[in-house]
Amino acid sequence: MNQGLVIDNLCHRFHTENGQTVDALNHLSLEVPAGQIVSVIGASGCGKSTLLSLIAGFDRPTQGEITLDGVSVVGKPSPDRCLVFQSPALFEWLTVLQNVAYGLKRQGIPRQDRRAQAMDMLARVGLSGFEKQYPHELSGGMQQRVALARALVMRPRVLFMDEPFAALDAQLRQQMQQLVRSLWRELGQTILFVTHDIREAVAVAHRVVVLTPRPGTVKAVFPVPGSMENREAFLHTDAYETLCAQIGDTLFDR
Numbered sequence: 503m504n505q506g507l508v509i510d511n512l513c514h515r516f517h518t519e520n521g522q523t524v525d526a527l528n529h530l531s532l533e534v535p536a537g538q539i540v541s542v543i544g545a546s547g548c549g550k551s552t553l554l555s556l557i558a559g560f561d562r563p564t565q566g567e568i569t570l571d572g573v574s575v576v577g578k579p580s581p582d583r584c585l586v587f588q589s590p591a592l593f594e595w596l597t598v599l600q601n602v603a604y605g606l607k608r609q610g611i612p613r614q615d616r617r618a619q620a621m622d623m624l625a626r627v628g629l630s631g632f633e634k635q636y637p638h639e640l641s642g643g644m645q646q647r648v649a650l651a652r653a654l655v656m657r658p659r660v661l662f663m664d665e666p667f668a669a670l671d672a673q674l675r676q677q678m679q680q681l682v683r684s685l686w687r688e689l690g691q692t693i694l695f696v697t698h699d700i701r702e703a704v705a706v707a708h709r710v711v712v713l714t715p716r717p718g719t720v721k722a723v724f725p726v727p728g729s730m731e732n733r734e735a736f737l738h739t740d741a742y743e744t745l746c747a748q749i750g751d752t753l754f755d756r
C-alpha cells in the first residue's frame with residue numbers, strides 16, 4: 503500500500519562528549535503522502551538535518567517510529583530513500599552519464615538499460631548533450647541537475663532534498679524550483695524538501711510544515727492552494743504573498 507512517509511512521535515536526544523544532553527527533536531509527527539511534495543522549514547538548529555538522517559536510516563531515534571508505505575525504516579538505509587544535498591557531491595572522475603548511471607550499475611542493471619534510463623533522466627533535467635562531460639566542466643546549477651537526475655533515476659519511493667539550491671543565485675534557484683515542479687508533474691515523485699527559504703518552501707510543495715526552534719516539533723502546517731500545474735501563476739498573486747507572510751509570522755513568532 504502506498505501510504506507514503508509517516509513520522510510518528512519522533513524524539514531524538516544527543517549525548518555530547520562533555521556529558522550534556524541535547525534534545526534535537528521532540529514528539530515530532532508529520533506525513534508525506536505518496537506522490538506529494540512536503541516542505542519543512544525551521545530556524546537553524548531546529549533539527550532538520552537530524553530528522554533527515556533518522557529518516558534516511560543513518561541514525562536511530564531515541565523514541566518514535568518512521569514508516570514508508572507501512573514498513574518501518576528505522577536504522578535501515580536503502581535506495582528507497584535518496585538524498586540530494588546542497589553540495590552536488592558528484593564523482594569527479596566519472597562522466598555525467600556515468601554519475602547518473604552509477605546507482606543502477608551497483609544494482610546490477612545491464613549496461614544498455616542503465617544507459618537508456620540515465621539518458622532519459624538527463625533529458626528530463628535538461629542536460630541532453632552533456633553526457634560525456636565531467637562534473638568540473640559544468641556550472642553549479644548544472645551539477646545540481648546531475649545530482650537530481652542521479653537520485654531520480656533510482657526511482658526512490660521518497661526523495662529528500664536538503665537545502666538543495668541554497669548555494670545557487672536567486673534566478674537559478676527559481677529555475678531549479680520550476681524544474682522540481684515539472685519533474686513532479688512527469689514522475690509524481692514523493693519528496694520531502696528541507697529549506698530555510700519561505701518563498702522556496704511554498705513554490706515547490708503541496709504543503710509547508712513549520713518546525714519550532716530546538717527541540718524541533720511541528721508548529722503549524724500550511725497547505726498551498728491550487729494545483730502544481732497552476733503554481734507558476736500562483737507565485738504572482740497576492741495570495742502567495744499573504745501565505746508567505748503568514749508562514750513568516752508563525753516561524754518568527756510575530
Ligand SMILES: Nc1ncnc2c1ncn2[C@@H]1O[C@H](COP(=O)(O)OP(=O)(O)OP(=O)(O)O)[C@@H](O)[C@H]1O
Nearest residue numbers: 516518524526545546547548549550551552553716
Ligand atoms: N552529534 C551531535 N551531538 C550533539 N548535538 C548535536 C549533534 N548533532 C546535532 N546536534 C544538535 O542538535 C540540534 C539540531 O541540529 P541539526 O543539525 O539537526 O539542525 P538543523 O535544523 O539542520 O540546523 P541548520 O539549519 O543550521 O543546518 C542542534 O542544536 C545541534 O547543535
